[in-house]
Amino acid sequence: MAFKLLVIALASAALVSAQGPVQCEDMRVRRSAHSLTDSDWQNVQRVLSQLHRDGQFGRFARTHDAVFDNVHGHSAFFPFHRRFVLEFENLCRQIDPTFTVPYWDTTRDYRTPESSPILSDWALGGNGEGPDQCLQSGIQGNWTLGFPNWHCLKRRFSGGDGTILPWVPAELMSSFIQKDDRLSDFREHIEFSIHGATHIGLGGDAGTRHAPNDFFFYMHHANIDRLWWQWQNNPGRLFQYNGPGSNGEAQLSDVIPEDRAVSFGNQAVGSVMILGFNGMCYYYDSAPVPPGRYPGESSDESGRMKLTPKRHIPVSLSGSSNVANHGLEIERIHMALDEQAGLKEFFPKVAQLEPSRMGIVPHRPGARSNKCGGGSEYRKPSTKHALVYPARMAQNWVKMHGFVPERVEKVYRDACRLIDLLNNSTYVSPY
Numbered sequence: 001m002a003f004k005l006l007v008i009a010l011a012s013a014a015l016v017s018a019q020g021p022v023q024c025e026d027m028r029v030r031r032s033a034h035s036l037t038d039s040d041w042q043n044v045q046r047v048l049s050q051l052h053r054d055g056q057f058g059r060f061a062r063t064h065d066a067v068f069d070n071v072h073g074h075s076a077f078f079p080f081h082r083r084f085v086l087e088f089e090n091l092c093r094q095i096d097p098t099f100t101v102p103y104w105d106t107t108r109d110y111r112t113p114e115s116s117p118i119l120s121d122w123a124l125g126g127n128g129e130g131p132d133q134c135l136q137s138g139i140q141g142n143w144t145l146g147f148p149n150w151h152c153l154k155r156r157f158s159g160g161d162g163t164i165l166p167w168v169p170a171e172l173m174s175s176f177i178q179k180d181d182r183l184s185d186f187r188e189h190i191e192f193s194i195h196g197a198t199h200i201g202l203g204g205d206a207g208t209r210h211a212p213n214d215f216f217f218y219m220h221h222a223n224i225d226r227l228w229w230q231w232q233n234n235p236g237r238l239f240q241y242n243g244p245g246s247n248g249e250a251q252l253s254d255v256i257p258e259d260r261a262v263s264f265g266n267q268a269v270g271s272v273m274i275l276g277f278n279g280m281c282y283y284y285d286s287a288p289v290p291p292g293r294y295p296g297e298s299s300d301e302s303g304r305m306k307l308t309p310k311r312h313i314p315v316s317l318s319g320s321s322n323v324a325n326h327g328l329e330i331e332r333i334h335m336a337l338d339e340q341a342g343l344k345e346f347f348p349k350v351a352q353l354e355p356s357r358m359g360i361v362p363h364r365p366g367a368r369s370n371k372c373g374g375g376s377e378y379r380k381p382s383t384k385h386a387l388v389y390p391a392r393m394a395q396n397w398v399k400m401h402g403f404v405p406e407r408v409e410k411v412y413r414d415a416c417r418l419i420d421l422l423n424n425s426t427y428v429s430p431y
Contacts, residue, residue, distance in 0.1 A: 021274070021294040024281035030226075031285050032321050033102040033118050033219055041123050044102075045139035047095045048215055052140075058147040060088055061210040063262035065148065068209045070257040072401045075243040075250035077187050078228045079269045081221045083256050086280065087264070088218055103222035103284065105321035106167050106198050108431065111388050113164035113201055114157060124216055127162050128155035128204055135204070145205075145213045153213060154204030158391065164201040165391030168194045170431050171422060172390075172415050173319025174329065175346040177231045184243030184250075186231050192403070192411040195224060196393050207397070226284045226321070229275060233288040233316040234349075238295055239273055286321040317349055320431055328430035336425035343425070346418050385428050387419045 036044075051057060064084070071080045085101055092099040109116035119126050125138020134152035136142055143153040158165045172193060180186035198220050199206050205213040212218070232238050239252065246254050252270030271278045276290025283289050318326040333350050337343050344351045390412070398408050422429075 021271075021277045022279075023294065024276050024279070024290075026281060027276065027290070028100050028282045029285050030100045030222055030282055031102050033104045033123075034108060034321075035285075036102055036123070038122055040102075041139060043096065043099075044215075047092050047099055048139060050095050051091065052143060055146065056091060057145060057213055059261045060084070060212040061145070061147045063259040064212045065209040066259040066261070067257040069402070070246065072191065073244070073403060075184065075187060075241060075245050076254070076257050076269070077191060078183075078225070079241075079256050079272050082225050082228070082272050082280070083264050083267065084262070085218050085221050085225060086282070087262055088212075089282075100282065101218045101222045103226050103321070104216070104219040105170075105223050105226075105286075106194065106220070107170035107173060107320060108322065110167035110169050110390070113167055113198075114159070114162065118219075124219075126155070127157045133204055140215060147210055147213065155206070155214075156203035158201045158203055158394075166388045167197045167201060168390045168415065169387050169419070169429065170318070170320035170322070171329070171333070171387065171429065172418060173227060174317065174333075175418060177227070177234070177319050178317060178347050178349040179345070180231070181237075182242055183231075183237070183240045186228075187243060188407070189411055190224060190227065191401075192393065192408050193390065193415060194227075195220075196397055196401075197390055200394050200397050201391075209400070223321075226287050227319055229284065229287050230316050230319060232273075239270070241269060241273070284321075286323050288316060322431055325430035332427050332430070333422075336422060336427040339425040340421040342417070343421050346421070386423045387429060389416055389419055 067080065071077055089099065089101045092101070104118055106113065106116075109118065113119070114126070118124055119138075121137040123138060125135050125141050127133070128135050132152060133154045133156045134142070135155045140153050145151060145153055157163060176186055176189045176193075180189060198216075199211060202214070202216060205211060206216055232240075241250050241252050243250050245251055246257075250269075252268065252273070254269045255266050256264050256269055256272070258264045258266075272280055274280065274290065274294060275283050277294055280290075318329055320326065320329065330350055330353070333343065333347050334353060337347070337351055392412055393408055395405075398405055
């Protein structure tokens with residue numbers, strides 16, 4: 001099977017280079033994990049169990065471990081995981097042609113993650129049990145895995161008492177999408193916030209280099225991919241690729257990192273930038289749909305990519321998958337801008353919008369303040385409307401990824417400052 005997939009990948013790469021971008025004939029929709037029924041989860045379990053029996057989980061975990069240092073902290077973070085999750089999804093579709101990886105928008109569960117329906121016994125399962133923290137519930141309950149050694153699938157919630165320290169709110173994702181004009185900034189902000197927080201929160205295998213042992217990994221990175229696509233669908237960003245690459249500054253011609261266990265056939269980054277083309281035959285139920293034709297592109301004198309004008313898509317102002325409440329989020333942030341001038345730094349695109357006329361009644365809960373800390377310092381605010389500070393990123397996670405601690409801390413402090421500004425305004429989160 002692995003050889004068959006390699007041949008297909010090589011043939012696809014040759015076709016793209018010879019004929020230009022190839023548009024997908026059949027598109028599939030990745031759905032929110034929150035929308036899955038019991039029957040849906042049972043089907044996911046059936047497909048995953050077959051892959052487990054075939055030893056495929058170990059193959060993907062081994063590859064992720066092999067390329068880890070060339071992906072995390074590098075521009076390849078987004079294109080690698082886009083291609084990696086797709087490879088896994090395509091493998092699942094050989095068992096069930098209707099299968100798609102559901103995405104887990106963890107901002108919906110960020111206040112008390114352990115109470116998420118996604119961690120129910122009929123879905124991903126909860127915390128590990130016993131001295132080894134073995135997962136005994138959910139669709140991967142009582143699994144034994146072979147990489148990096150024979151072991152039970154582990155979960156170790158970060159709260160230490162069966163709870164998970166808070167993740168990050170949707171408003172922080174919206175801020176990154178709006179204010180980060182460079183991919184390198186957006187990638188760093190995502191890695192230092194929602195990406196790391198969720199991995200650390202679940203712990204066990206999810207907190208290691210071999211995180212693909214846990215199906216959570218694919219759901220989480222499908223959501224990260226959704227956020228990247230949201231970011232891309234703002235003017236001038238579709239083909240933007242910069243930051244630390246494989247040989248100096250990142251280029252669209254860079255080869256996506258791979259390992260022979262899961263090979264992409266030396267596929268270039270540029271071929272996976274646009275959903276709906278070159279095998280990226282999927283889209284998300286809460287994000288902009290792929291374009292009807294491959295976007296025009298040319299280079300200016302500086303060598304940067306320029307796009308032909310395209311229609312503005314308002315949904316790209318928000319990072320939440322709760323599309324029904326995007327308007328409320330944007331409206332309420334717009335009202336808060338006049339009360340807290342510092343919010344314009346975090347929501348520059350909302351600041352450019354015309355004043356709202358939706359007639360939302362402001363809510364004034366009064367000033368709210370909590371210590372921005374996490375870990376043992378963390379205290380949940382008493383006001384139910386207040387946004388919650390995320391937990392601080394664990395030092396061992398920072399070290400494992402080779403991140404610069406001072407840069408991680410700055411992203412964390414900025415997140416706390418954003419939350420303070422919103423909490424001390426009339427803003428009430430609609431999520």
